[in-house]
Amino acid sequence: MSPMLSDRVAVITGASSGNGRAIARRFAKEGADIVIADIQEEPREGGEPTHELIDSETDANATYVDCDVSSQSDLEEAVDAAEEFGGVDVMVNNAGIFHGDEFLEVDKETYDRMMDINVKGTYFGAQAAAKRMVESDGGSIINLSSVAGLEGSADFVTYCGTKGAVRLLTYAMAANLGPEGIRVNVIHPGLIETMMTTEDVEIMGTEAEEGFVQGIPSRRAGQPEDVADAALYLASDLSGYVNGESLVVDGGMTNTQ
Numbered sequence: 001m002s003p004m005l006s007d008r009v010a011v012i013t014g015a016s017s018g019n020g021r022a023i024a025r026r027f028a029k030e031g032a033d034i035v036i037a038d039i040q041e042e043p044r045e046g047g048e049p050t051h052e053l054i055d056s057e058t059d060a061n062a063t064y065v066d067c068d069v070s071s072q073s074d075l076e077e078a079v080d081a082a083e084e085f086g087g088v089d090v091m092v093n094n095a096g097i098f099h100g101d102e103f104l105e106v107d108k109e110t111y112d113r114m115m116d117i118n119v120k121g122t123y124f125g126a127q128a129a130a131k132r133m134v135e136s137d138g139g140s141i142i143n144l145s146s147v148a149g150l151e152g153s154a155d156f157v158t159y160c161g162t163k164g165a166v167r168l169l170t171y172a173m174a175a176n177l178g179p180e181g182i183r184v185n186v187i188h189p190g191l192i193e194t195m196m197t198t199e200d201v202e203i204m205g206t207e208a209e210e211g212f213v214q215g216i217p218s219r220r221a222g223q224p225e226d227v228a229d230a231a232l233y234l235a236s237d238l239s240g241y242v243n244g245e246s247l248v249v250d251g252g253m254t255n256t257q
C-alpha cells in the first residue's frame with residue numbers, strides 16, 4: 001500500500017509532546033514532511049525531540065520552529081518554514097493548555113491566557129495556513145477541541161469556553177474555505193494519557209482515573225496514537241468529502257450514560 005500522505009507537508013503546533021508528537025510521527029510514517037511548531041523542543045514526557053525522532057525512524061523531513069501560538073507572527077513563520085519542503089498542505093492546530101478553575105475566582109489574566117493559546121492560536125494558525133493553501137491546491141486544516149467542547153463541565157468553565165469556540169470556528173472556517181478546496185475539521189479527544197492528564201490536571205495514575213474509565217464504554221483511557229489515527233484520516237484523501245465535521249475520539253464516553 002502506498003503511503004497515505006506522500007508529497008504532503010504538515011505544520012503541527014504543540015508537536016514536541018503528547019498528541020501533537022504522536023500526530024507528527026504518524027504523518028511522517030505515511031510520508032509527510034513535518035514542521036514541529038512549539039514553544040519548547042524537548043518533549044514534556046521525555047525522549048528525543050520529535051523532529052530528531054522522525055529523522056531516525058522515517059525517510060521524511062522534519063524541522064523544529066520556535067512558535068508561541070498566541071503570536072500571529074510566530075504562526076506565520078511556522079507556515080513559512082514549510083516552504084522549504086514545498087509549502088503547507090495540512091495544518092494541525094493542536095497546541096493547547098488545560099487546567100481547572102473556580103469560576104467565581106478566575107481573573108482576566110488567566111482567562112486571556114487560555115483564550116490566547118486555545119482559541120486565538122487556532123484562529124490565526126488556520127488563517128496563516130489558509131492564506132498559503134488558497135494560493136496552491138487547497139489543503140486540510142485540523143483543529144483540536146475536546147469533549148469539553150461538546151459538553152459543559154463545572155470545574156472547567158474557561159477550558160470548555162475555549163474548546164466550544166474551536167468547534168464553531170471550525171464549522172465557520174469550513175463554510176468559508178470549502179469553495180477554495182480547503183477542508184476544515186475538528187477532533188474532540190476524551191481522556192488521553194499525556195502530561196496534560198498526568199500532571200496539569202492529575203487524573204491518570206490517581207484514584208480519579210478508575211472513575212473516569214468506568215464511564216468510558218471502551219474501558220480504557222485513550223493514547224495519543226488514538227488521536228493521531230483520527231488526524232491521519234482527516235489529513236488524508238480518505239476523508240476527501242468530510243468537511244466541517246467533528247470527530248469524537250473518546251471511547252464512547254460522550255454519547256453514552
Ligand code: NAP
Nearest residue numbers: 014017018019039068069094095096146189191192194196
Ligand atoms: P501536552 O502533552 O501538554 O502537549 C501540548 C504541547 O503544546 C506541549 O509541547 C506544550 O509545550 C505546547 N504548547 C503549550 N503552549 C503552547 C504555545 N503557546 N505555543 C505553542 N506550543 C504550546 O498536551 P496534549 O494532551 O498533547 O494536548 C494537545 C491538544 O489536545 C490540546 O489542544 C488539548 O486541549 C487537546 N486535548 C487533550 C486531551 C487529553 O486528555 N490529553 C483531551 C482533549 C483535548 P509546553 O510543554 O512548553 O507547555
